[in-house]
Amino acid sequence: QAAEIKIGVTEALTGPVAKYGVPIKNGFVLAADEINAAGGIKGNKIVLVIEDEQAKKEEAINVFKKFIFQDKVLAIFGPTLSNSAFASDPIANKEKIVVFGTSNTAEGITDIGPYVFRNSVAEADILPIVTKVATKKLGLKKVAIIYGNDDSMTKSTYEIFLRSIKAEKLEVVDTETFAKGDIDFSAQLTKIKSLNPDAVFCGALVEEASNIILQARKLGIPNKIRFIGGNGFNSAKLIEIGGAAAEGSISGSPWFLDDPSKINQTFVKAYTKKYGMAPDQFAAQAYDALYIMAEGIKAISLSGNVEKDRTTLRDALAKVKNFKGVGGLFSFNESRDAEQKGRVLYIKNGKFAIYAE
Amino acid sequence: MFLQQFANALVLGSVYALFALGFTLIFGVLEVITLAHGAVFMIGAFAGLAVVTKFNAGLIPAILVGMMASGILGWLIDLLAIRPLRKRKFHHLAPMIATIGCATFVISISQGVFGAEIYRFPFDFMPATSYNFWAMQLTLLQIIIVGVALALMLIIIFLLNRTKWGKAVRAVAETPRTAALLGIPVERVFQLTSFSASALGGAAGVLTGINFNAIHTFMGGPIMHRGIAVIILGGMGDIRGAVVGGLILGFAEIMSVAYLSSDFRDAISFGLLFIILLVRPAGIFGSNIERKG
């Protein structure tokens, strides 16, 4: 008799943050369907319990409690933003249930406790390499920075960039900020243009990033002045919105859409077929995350006592090593963060390509 | 650089002004701060986008369709959420809350239909060439935006002050009851105002959408909140105020980034608005001709 493995997924499915939350959910659903179609985990089907958390911390807490006490799920994925995770993950940790974040990039998330995991790419590993490669290849000397200062993701991109820029001994001629939801960046870019940097480092998510690049070109910042970003750049939307202006933009990430590896191409095809659009990095990470979780579940035998299974799952999950996913080889390090090799990417002829390994 | 920043400010200010025109008009006549104006603005942008992508339409049809869609939405909101209130006594903020409900509804449904991601108008839709004036670089579209904002202001002022129906609108704006006694079809004026003011919001949506390439379900949010500041600053219900207020906010934002710090942009620009209000409590064009006797 096959049992059901209930896993809670809570993401921001409505509200402005839904543009991240929805692809994440899609990634999970795709992976779950694939696993179940292939016979489940040892014959047991995965059942995703999906709830919206609107990117509000109170809602995330409510959903977590519902998952834990009412739905009695085995483990939880989510929430979308680090901010909400800081509010809800302590609850999971206290109740001894695995919470697995796929998009929480803020520092300190896994410090909440031993039950907190994530596979979100640590930009801290890849961005220094991006900076280094770009400096060398482009012969950078002075650079400008623009980032969103009211968002923890973009702010952390900025901080990592700043460190690596210092390490490369580049001169920062100007640092500009913007706020979430801004559409006009002309003032910042006019200022940057007047200072004539060799490149612009950009801590922005894709919708702002693409507009920043577009407006920069309109204001006459030439294409040879490259924009260099974090994994917020890693989305087909950047090409769709930015078009020719985005050509040459550099970023870093373990996964990218046009990665020719077979596993990735299968994923991209299946996702595109199912949802009518290309996956982004958030979807890819969620997709991998469910397979990683499945690895963990495979390693334990379910007792039927959900409290007990939750703790055994934690231990098994922490041991996942060298999992091969769409983002390459993946392991958890001892603090349950992602250990994954990043790649330096750039946009070439309207596609993501490897700038340097 | 100053001249370019000046141009940037002019464009941004005009965008705010465009948004605020309809916003302030509804306030002036219906005495409702319609927090659905952001949603109306968004629907205009999507409607414009839809005709362009589906039927390859040009700028003018895109704007017209955007205005139509927003106008109808605004009219429906008026009909279903505000009009029932007009017939009864109500708390003066009740209609505003009703419009919040409408906004939530419209945005939520649009998210179901369009999803949460962002869209843009096709690349070749507007020529990307820039024109140079002294040291200012502006695209054709940006020039259109500035021109349209100013032209609309003048047209609306003309209509309100010089035409019979315009005066009727002002009469209704002041005291619907007295207007009714003069034979003005008050209800029709309310609905007409809701429609046209929302259509203005739609035009703003389309132009903003084309210029900033960021059409999404939540695009009305950030501009709403600035729109409120603009119409208070300009003088609630004053058409000139909407444009001048919009320009002031645009200049404050751009210039604080250009010469102070982008970190504190919003604090500086809102602080400035606050100081202006200390000097002119009723807004730049607001007047208190309330007689105390």
Next chain:
Amino acid sequence: MLRLENIIKDFGGLRVLDSLSLQVGEGLIFGLIGPNGAGKTTLFNIISGLSRPTAGRVIFNGTDITHLPPSSIAACGMGRTFQNIRIFKELSLLENVLAGMHRLFTYSPVAMLLNLPVQKREEKALREKALEILELFHLAGKAKRQAESLSYGEQRKLELARALATSPKLLLVDEPAAGMNPAETEELMGEIVQINNRGYTICLIEHDMKFVMGVCRQVAVLNFGELIALGSPQEVKCNPLVIEAYLGKEECK
């Protein structure tokens, strides 16, 4: 009791009050009349602090109140009604009058929170007094009604009741009889005299000559912001300037 010294008031380019000086003695019923637009209401607004004179001083009981805010002027013992009726529409009649008594209450926030006897005592006593004032205007029966539901004339009376409730030393009344029929006006005259007998000084603007002649002891006539006549009703009535500007020939019979 009230002394106006060279009051000037301009609105934009328009001079509405021109170097006006005037005195109102204690205990009087003082009438202020004049054509429409002469500046009577403007003068009331200046006296009660709602608008500032362009120049000149307002002295009330020896203190210069020209630049005091309206609430402080009220605290000095000035009450008023408005030509356009400004009652608290959503409150009941009783609450209107109690609000008028605001400055007679003395209990502190602490007394309020702890329900101290001083609060109960004051609330009870003043509530009774409020009903009494309403009774004076025959409104006690409607004390619990919402003020808005009163007819125009009743609203005027309520406003007067509310002004009286502030226990002013000087009561400024702007056209109390507007909207009342002669019988009611007569009744109101009685009430005004009664109020005056209780020791309140009253300064009133009114266009009903019967009213003015019937109750005022002294009358000032304003025309285009200038004082054109001052004296007893009889004197003023037959002053040719007044007849020309304001009364018309028929009144001086």
Next chain:
Amino acid sequence: MTEFLMSFWQTYNTLFYTVLVHGMLALSIYITLACGQLSLGNAAFMGIGAYTAALFTLKLNAPFGLSLLAGGMLPAFVALIIGVPTLRLSGVYLAMATLGFGEVVRVVFLNMSITGGSVGLNGVPPKTELWHLLLVMGVLIYFFLKLKNSRFGRALEAIREDEVAAAVMGIKTTSFKVWAFVIGAFIAGVAGGLNAHFTFFLSPREYGFDFAVDILTFAILGGTGTFWGPLVGSTILTILPEMLRFLGSYRLALNGLILVLVVVYLPNGIITVKKKD
């Protein structure tokens, strides 16, 4: 049965806590609405209170009561500073001032290091317990009950109805308005402090314009004739989205629709005071 109740409570206790906190916020704006002022700053006051209380707990290890008190006092003090110049003037003036104020507060939170910038403050210890919330709410209800038929309550109502007329009655309109605003800020700040200590985490984004409007909605929807209105409004609006979960991604649409319907059918709020007319 008890097991069901247990799991019900475990699941929904945070929701219940939130209902109480939102109730306090609704009361905090009610008192400014009661004198006819429209404040869009209560979310920011809540934010100041939340940060202050959390920092007192985190950095100074202050006892919870002291943290809460500080969380109330600082916003009250700030309200005093912005209230005095703005409340001399009337109309939508306070709305604008508080709208701008909210922006300034957000930017300040973002740019200070002690507040953690955009990352926010995490790891606030869970100190808020049910009885804290009930106690504060109880005190507030007592306060508003007493206020209602007192000279102070009447003065507020008079100011709301007609400020000029109220001034002529000798009511010191400015100081009443400032007091109401300051008390509102205090309440919002305490609510923020309580909230911070059961949600573990604060970020500047939570206290923005949208939430300010939500708070206003609580009050208006519930009705501003009596303080019970805002309490009912906040309770309904807090619970409703949770009850509508089964609708999935369209729950907000229905939420919006319900809001419109309630306003249309009860334009003076859910709780209205009956006066004879």
Next chain:
Amino acid sequence: MMLLELKDVYVNYNHIQALKGISLNVAEGEIVALIGANGAGKSTTLNAISGLLKTTGGNIIYEGSNITGHSPQSIVRSGIIQVPEGRAILTTLKVRENLEMGAFTRKNDRIKDNLDAVFARFPVLQKKAELSAGNLSGGEQQMLALGRALMAKPRLLLMDEPSMGLSPILVREIFQIITEINKQGTSILLVEQNAQMALEVSRRGYVLETGHIVLEDTSANLLHNEKVIHAYLGG
């Protein structure tokens, strides 16, 4: 045929009955006075005729057709114009614009002449034509309200206390104007507190008491009626 007939009209405000079945009529070319104490329901009657208030019973017949429940603007269009109580002028509009709005329902061509006629009658208004109407003094506002009603070329003028707040000279002037307007063919239903004057200029009168018509007679008779003298003339 009667120009206007009210047949057993009832009006409620929520739960209060303000009109409890009143019947009255105005013949073509007549001035009819409606007098009564404060709160008797006079304004309510006029507002019901103007379509601002819903009747809960009875019929209002104008020129033989039933206009009960018609919208205010169609009633204005049919020639019934009200000069409301308390000078409901549009304070943010200029004086001239107020007057123009008075002619809202009319075709534009003759408005100019009309405006001149009103200015000739009220020179103050011409002097202040370009001022915001809110800045007028009380009396000036009353004149504006009357002038505005004349702009509509009414067939039937409903006047709610037109003499309120006017100086004695102006009161006489207003009554004179009322008579003149009437002579030029406008029928008038006049609500007045100044019962003496109202009965002097009118042909017939009605006395309203707490929502009932209690007396109805020619004005001349009413002027000598004991009860009227006692209650409304201040005898």
